[in-house]
Structure formats: structure tokens, C-alpha cells
Amino acid sequence: MRVPLSWLKDYVKLDLSNEDLSDLLTLAGLEVDKVEPTSFSFKGVVVGEVKETKPHPNADKLKVAQV
Secondary structure, eight states, X not given: OOOOHHHHHHHSOOOSOHHHHHHHHHHTTXXXXXXXXXXXXXXXXXXXXXXXXXXXXXXXXXXXXXO
């Protein structure tokens, strides 16, 4: 089972490194098979919000969006 560290931090105050936490969980009988980092690094990504959409004046299947 995969459990994000953020889920554990919702219930338990953790001031441990990933390795120390893994060792403690294993000692408690919860085998940790591996620890995988899941942080992603996106470059050149722009996030916008679509404010409004309306039909395209020259195409039936397209819409014009105001971002």
C-alpha cells in the first residue's frame, strides 16, 4: 500500500527524516518496502482560469474562452 507522507502528517506530528520514519515503522511491524519521492518539477507551465466560454462565431463545434 502506498501512503503519502502528507497523510501521516495529518494525524501525527512528524519531525523525522524519511529514513528514520521508515525504520520506526519497520520496527513496529509495518514493513516499508521502499520510499519514493513524488515531488514533480514543472517548468514553463502557466495556470489560468477560464472566466467565460461562448460559441465560436465561425465554427459549430468550437468555443471561444476568456481566460
